Amino acid sequence: MNAADALTVIFCLAGAVFFLAGTVGLLRFPDIFSRLHALTKADNLGLGLIVIGLIFQSDSLAAILKLLLIWILALAAGSNACYAIGRFALARSPQDAVREDDP
Amino acid sequence: MNPLEHALDTLLCLLLLVLAWKALRAEHLYQSAIFFIAFGLGMALAWVRLAAPDVALAEAAIGAGLLGVLLLDSLRVFSRPPNGSGKARQNTDPGDAETATATTSRHPGARATRLLATAAAAGLAAVLVTAIVRIGDGGGLTEEAAGQLEGSGVEHPVTAVLLNFRGYDTWLEVGVLFLAMLGIYCAGGWVGLTGGREPDSPGPLLSWLIRGLTPLLILTAAYLLWLGKEAPGGAFQAGVLIGAAGILLRLAGYPLTAHLSPGMVKLGLTLGFGTFLVFGIAALIPGGAFLEYPEYWAGEIILLVETAAAISIGFTVFAFFAYLSSRDGSPSEEHNSKPSTTNSD
Known part of the structure; x- marks a missing residue:
């Protein structure tokens, strides 16, 4: 395993951790707003880290720009x-939004 | 194939079955629609695993994206009781879609219909399983298609099959879309297609996003269309992107159809089917078969036909949505535009 592969594994694993945390947050958090918070963290950082990980595997500038x-x-x-x-x-209803237990 | 890939594929198959079951048996129709969208994305993944990225692209764009939008919007429009606009507002709530479920199950013929549908689905499944078992290891006509690739005018075998060897199929697919659009036109009239009140502004953030995304969507559509020559892509994927741009613009409140004359809209809707027809018949003149392109010009003709088809598919897809969102004359009750009215109160 060379350096690029090692970096890919590290970044993709870090991204996966964010996705996992985001999913757990989506399932476990009590109301819509904190769920959204968890979900967008996973989207932004998780995907970003995975994209960085994949950049080390791409062989052309075009592929990097597309990623x-x-x-x-x-x-x-x-x-x-x-x-x-x-x-x-x-x-819709500010009370429901923060107290909702089950959508 | 290594055991990890086996495990992933098995997991994907199980996920698809669970999602399909959930989509059928969900408590509210709204949940069914969401499960159906997830099912479409799962199917796209499955097509990727089967090394069929063309189908995966189409499945993600049409099966998950477009159909999801149409389902959710139909639910919004049709779950509303016909009388009383005061109650209508509450009924846009996802949870209240259960009224629609309740009505269906109370319907006297519902049980018989369900049994009939189950029998038909079981029959179809049996036919498909038999077909899969009988395919054998040869892979059907793959080799023959690869052998003829040189004279097809394109380098990507899927495009060669869809636009040249079996151009008939694609022509009729565009025809089916056109027929569906005509059905909508018959039900809703020209106003349903082009008119209707345009929605209110959905707020600064969304309209900023839509303004930025629209050129990118058109560009991506052109890219996919051009890419179809040598890689996965093509008219349907590009057409759905064009349609998606139209849908987003309409959601953002841009009076898109007001800028186009009825003649332009009609031209856009018929262009794809018509272009296929013109080149199909033109192929007859030198004594060829219908849709048999001359080898020398095949690449250019395919690009032209695909472009026309993509434009028509885009117009048709947009027409489906435009009809739905103008059906009750109050498209402003769309979820993401509703709060803006509340804020201004």
């Missing part, structure tokens, strides 16, 4: 989805 573009798009879409869901939950 980064995917990350940026996922960031934009994720934060917007989070915003839309949060805004909808808040507008």
Whole structure:
């Protein structure tokens, strides 16, 4: 295993940890807003770390740029989805949004 | 194949079965729709595992993305009681979609319909299993297609099969989409397709995202279309992206259809089917078969036909959504635009 492979394993594993934490948060957190918080952390950092890990495996600049573009798009879409869901939950019923136990 | 891959594939198969079952048996129709979207994404993964990225792309774009949007929007429109706009507002809540479930199960013919559907599905499954067992190891017509690839005008075997060897199939697929659109046109009228009140602004963040994403979506569609020549991609994937751009713009409140004359919309809807037809018939003139492109021009013709098909697919996909969102004349009750009205109160 060379240095690039080792870096890939390290970054991808770190990304997987964030995804796992985000999923556990989504399942275990009590209300919509903290769940959204957990989920977007997984999206942003988890995917970012995995993208960094994969960059060490790509052989061309075009592939690296595509990977980064995917990350940026996922960031934009994720934060917007989070915003839309949060805004909808808040507008629907602020009490439910923070006290809900089961959606 | 190593044991880890075996384990992953088994897990994926189990996940698909569970998701399919959940989609069928979920308590609320809203949950069913969400499970169906997850099922579509799982299917896309399964196609990737089967080394069929073309199908995976189409499945993710159409099966999970587009169909998901249409299902959720249908649910929003049709789960609303026909009378009383005051109650309608509450019924946009996901949880209240259960009213729709309750009505279905109370329907007298529902049981018979369900049995019939089960029997039909079981029959289809039996036919498919027999087909899989009978395929054998040769891989069907793979070798023959690869042998003919040189004269097809493209380098990617899937595109060669879809647009040249079996162009008939793709032509009819575009025709099926066109027919579905005509059905919507018959039910909703031209207003349903082009008019209807445009939704309110969905808020600064979303409209910023949509303004940034639209050119990127069109660019990606063109990229996929061009890529179809040598790699996974093609008219359907590109068309769905164009349609998605239209849907996003409409959600953001841009009066997209107002900028296009009815003639332009009609042209866009029929372009794909028509172009196939023109080149199909033109192939007859020198004495060839229908849709048998001359070898010398095949690449250019395929690109032209695919571009036309992608534009038509985009228009058709957009028309499906536009009809739904204008159906009740109040598309502003879309989830992400609703809170803005509340904020301004």
